[in-house]
Amino acid sequence: MRRSHRIAIITKILSEHPHQLFSLSDFAQMFGAAKSTLSEDLAVIKEAFAEKELGKVETLPGAAGGVRYVPKLSRTELFTRIDRLCQKLSDPGRILPGGFLYLSDLTSDPVVIREIGEIFAAYFAGLDPQYIVTVETSGIPLALATAHYLNVPMVVVRRISQVSEGSVVTVNYVAGSSQRIQTMSLARRALPVGSRVLLVDDFMRAGGTLRGLAELMAEFESQVVGTGVLIEMEQPSAKLVEDYVSFISLEQIDSTNQVVKAEPAPWIKP
Amino acid sequence: MRRSHRIAIITKILSEHPHQLFSLSDFAQMFGAAKSTLSEDLAVIKEAFAEKELGKVETLPGAAGGVRYVPKLSRTELFTRIDRLCQKLSDPGRILPGGFLYLSDLTSDPVVIREIGEIFAAYFAGLDPQYIVTVETSGIPLALATAHYLNVPMVVVRRISQVSEGSVVTVNYVAGSSQRIQTMSLARRALPVGSRVLLVDDFMRAGGTLRGLAELMAEFESQVVGTGVLIEMEQPSAKLVEDYVSFISLEQIDSTNQVVKAEPAPWIKP
Numbered sequence: 001m002r003r004s005h006r007i008a009i010i011t012k013i014l015s016e017h018p019h020q021l022f023s024l025s026d027f028a029q030m031f032g033a034a035k036s037t038l039s040e041d042l043a044v045i046k047e048a049f050a051e052k053e054l055g056k057v058e059t060l061p062g063a064a065g066g067v068r069y070v071p072k073l074s075r076t077e078l079f080t081r082i083d084r085l086c087q088k089l090s091d092p093g094r095i096l097p098g099g100f101l102y103l104s105d106l107t108s109d110p111v112v113i114r115e116i117g118e119i120f121a122a123y124f125a126g127l128d129p130q131y132i133v134t135v136e137t138s139g140i141p142l143a144l145a146t147a148h149y150l151n152v153p154m155v156v157v158r159r160i161s162q163v164s165e166g167s168v169v170t171v172n173y174v175a176g177s178s179q180r181i182q183t184m185s186l187a188r189r190a191l192p193v194g195s196r197v198l199l200v201d202d203f204m205r206a207g208g209t210l211r212g213l214a215e216l217m218a219e220f221e222s223q224v225v226g227t228g229v230l231i232e233m234e235q236p237s238a239k240l241v242e243d244y245v246s247f248i249s250l251e252q253i254d255s256t257n258q259v260v261k262a263e264p265a266p267w268i269k270p
Numbered sequence: 271m272r273r274s275h276r277i278a279i280i281t282k283i284l285s286e287h288p289h290q291l292f293s294l295s296d297f298a299q300m301f302g303a304a305k306s307t308l309s310e311d312l313a314v315i316k317e318a319f320a321e322k323e324l325g326k327v328e329t330l331p332g333a334a335g336g337v338r339y340v341p342k343l344s345r346t347e348l349f350t351r352i353d354r355l356c357q358k359l360s361d362p363g364r365i366l367p368g369g370f371l372y373l374s375d376l377t378s379d380p381v382v383i384r385e386i387g388e389i390f391a392a393y394f395a396g397l398d399p400q401y402i403v404t405v406e407t408s409g410i411p412l413a414l415a416t417a418h419y420l421n422v423p424m425v426v427v428r429r430i431s432q433v434s435e436g437s438v439v440t441v442n443y444v445a446g447s448s449q450r451i452q453t454m455s456l457a458r459r460a461l462p463v464g465s466r467v468l469l470v471d472d473f474m475r476a477g478g479t480l481r482g483l484a485e486l487m488a489e490f491e492s493q494v495v496g497t498g499v500l501i502e503m504e505q506p507s508a509k510l511v512e513d514y515v516s517f518i519s520l521e522q523i524d525s526t527n528q529v530v531k532a533e534p535a536p537w538i539k540p
Contacts, residue, residue, distance in 0.1 A: 004277050005318035011281040012324060016384075048278035051271070100434040104460055108426050110418040114286075137406045137426065144411050148380035156378050156407065164370040190374055 006031055006041050014045070014057065014069040018121070019151035023066040042067055053077070071149050073122050075270060081115045082247055082264040089231070089248065089262035095255050103231075107138045107202050117145020119247065120200060120228050124150070127225040129198035131155050131191060135184055135213055139201040142230060146200055155197075157216060161185040169219045173212030184212055186220070195222040199244075204229040207240035214241065231262070276301055276311050284315070284327065284339040288391070289421035293336040312337055323347070341419050343392050345540060351385045352517055352534040359501070359518065359532035365525050373501070377408045377472050387415020389517065390470060390498050394420070397495040399468035401425050401461060405454055405483055409471040412500060416470055425467075427486060431455040439489045443482030454482055456490070465492040474499040477510035484511065501532070 010027060024035045031038070046057040049069075056070045073081075085106070094102045106112050120142070129150065134143035135157040147154040161168050165187035175182050191197070199213050210227055217224050232246035247268065252261040280297060294305045301308070316327040319339075326340045343351075355376070364372045376382050390412070399420065404413035405427040417424040431438050435457035445452050461467070469483050480497055487494050502516035517538065522531040 001318075001321070002314075004274055004314045005321065007274050007277050008281045008315045008318035009322050009324065011278045012285045012319070015282045015286055044272075044274045045278045048271075048275035049282070051275065052279050054279065054282060096434065096436040098433060100436075102434075102436060102457070102459065104426070104435060104457060105423065108414070108417075108424040110414055110421075110424060113414070114418065137410070137428070140407070140410045141414050141424070144378070144380055144383070144414060147378075148384065151380075153375070154378040154380060154411070156374070158407070163368060164366065164372075165374060166366040166370075166372060187372070187374060189372065 001031055001033070003037075003041060003044075006033065006038070007044055010038075010041060011045055014067070015055075017151070018055075018069050018071050018149045019125075021060065021066045021068045026066075070125065071118050071122050073119060078119060079264060079268055079270050081119060082268055085112065085116070086248055086262040086264055089250070090260045092258040092260055094260060095253060095258060097255075099253050099255050101250070101253050101260065103203065104138065108141055110141075113141045113145045116142060116230060116247075118149050120146040121149030123245065124198050124226050124228060127198065128196065129225050130196045131198070131222075132200055133157065133191070133197045133213065133217065134200045135159065135209055138203065142202050143200040146198070146228070150198075155186070155190050157184050157186045157213060159184055162187075165190070169216065171212055171216045171219060173208055173215065175206075175208040182208075182212070184209075184216060186216055191220050191222060193221045195220065196225045197222050199224055199227040201228075202230045203233075204231070204239070204241075204244070204246065205233045206236050206238075207244070210244065211240040232265075271301055271303070273307075273311060273314075276303065276308070277314055280308075280311060281315055284337070285325075287421070288325075288339050288341050288419045289395075291330065291336045291338045296336075340395065341388050341392050343389060348389060348392075349534060349538055349540050351389060352538055355382065355386070356518055356532040356534055359520070360530045362528040362530055364530060365523060365528060367525075369523050369525050371520070371523055371530065373473065374408065378411055380411075383411045383415045386412060386500060386517075388419050390416040391419030393515065394468050394496050394498060397468065398466065399495050400465050401467045401492075402470055403427065403461070403467045403483065403487065404470045405429065405479060408473065412472050413470040416468070416498075420468075425456070425460050427454050427456045427483060429454055432457075435460070439486065441482055441486045441489060443478055443485060445476075445478040452478075452482070454479075454486060456486060461490050461492060463491045465490065466495045467492050469494055469497040471498075472500045473503075474501070474509075474511075474514070474516065475503045476506050476508075477514070480514065481510040502535075 027038045053074045055072045132143045132147040133155045143154050167188045168185040170185040227244035229246040231248045234251045297308045323344045325342045402413045402417040403425045413424050437458045438455040440455040497514035499516040501518045504521045520532050
């Protein structure tokens with residue numbers, strides 16, 4: 001097989017499996033080629049990705065070593081993606097009765113979700129989470145995409161306990177916006193005690209749900225290493241959680257004048 | 271930029287955007303190269319993918335033409351993936367009180383879900399669906415992965431109507447296993463009238479949920495062009511839906527003798 005053929009195939013495998021370590025022997029066997037030849041192939045891929053800022057190809061030395069693709073984004077690309085989403089959010093046609101904003105088309109669009117999942121993965125990779133945790137329903141696609149790009153499992157907390165999941169741990173929490181007591185639960189076997197978890201959700205008003213999630217994680221003796229929110233409502237300004245990162249600030253939903261104001265979070269602006 | 275560099279970058283872009291058409295001009299501009307040069311690059315990628323049976327690179331001629339990557343799987347690869355999942359399902363440790371089987375770790379594992387989503391996309395691509403429709407919660411990851419590989423949006427039907435989604439259409443249906451009346455609803459704006467939809471779910475017992483979904487689609491005057499189910503319970507043998515395709519047959523969950531029997535559907539066996 002020619003070098004250019006091998007480069008196409010290795011690139012496909014690496015980019016479809018972010019953060020997964022492949023040994024040179026795996027590739028050597030696949031192509032019937034020497035490891036030194038594959039090292040040269042990988043150097044080409046590494047250079048190409050670096051030149052176009054398409055993420056990093058990392059080579060880890062030693063017996064347990066190998067090569068893996070790590071998603072990274074330039075600041076420009078981060079801003080471009082978030083800004084594009086803000087423009088979609090700012091369409092007054094999204095305003096619903098009651099001052100709600102219609103988001104379901106975006107939170108279930110695979111293209112949008114992968115772009116944002118890659119952002120989340122690149123941003124939170126350094127915290128080395130073992131699980132991406134979210135609560136049903138609308139946060140699931142984003143959590144799954146983040147989990148894909150970090151190569152770790154996703155865990156979905158349920159709002160209604162399922163008989164088909166065995167013994168569960170349940171917590172009650174106060175939804176910040178409605179002040180109602182709500183319930184969330186997670187199967188005992190869904191998350192090993194003592195895990196490092198990243199909490200992910202698509203939308204945050206007062207932060208009641210994320211606080212409930214954090215309390216549930218405490219029941220699993222698990223450490224919340226980070227909390228990522230795609231869209232944060234500016235009001236109420238007092239939030240029930242600390243140490244979270246949001247990417248979009250929703251400043252206003254004005255149904256009288258038909259104005260929505262969504263902006264990239266200040267730290268993202270170039 | 272050298273050919274091998276271009277090949278790495280084009281491969282990454284194509285494989286990360288299945289079923290998306292890129293014009294040669296897009297790539298020509300990106301690399302500052304002639305279209306004829308890029309045609310040669312694409313021929314190399316096409317040959318490499320074909321040789322390793324890693325899907326198809328299709329070139330469409332004409333002004334509206336371009337190139338796209340279409341996932342395809344060999345029969346061997348299809349069987350290998352499904353059989354591997356059957357082995358995981360057959361672990362008696364999954365048996366829960368009440369004769370249920372614990373599946374959440376698999377239905378929220380990004381690696382498993384992408385492998386199966388690619389299978390669904392390859393299988394159903396010919397039916398040309400415009401939307402992938404599922405009902406919350408456990409089917410969402412599989413539906414999203416299928417939608418990604420087919421490059422179409424996903425639509426998530428809710429079991430509980432959400433105030434934040436505007437006007438909704440609601441149907442009642444009888445859940446086949448429990449004989450209880452249940453409700454599902456979908457926002458009017460989530461699905462244009464007259465769409466071609468593919469229904470996807472992770473698990474089917476009697477098919478009541480999928481029948482409810484089909485009835486809901488009729489309310490949207492939309493055509494169900496296909497129905498895909500990952501795991502089908504063999505009992506009850508009388509199902510409430512016709513014309514569905516299942517990939518795994520769950521023949522037995524015997525909690526007394528601690529036996530689970532899951533097999534690839536007969537049509538998959540080599």
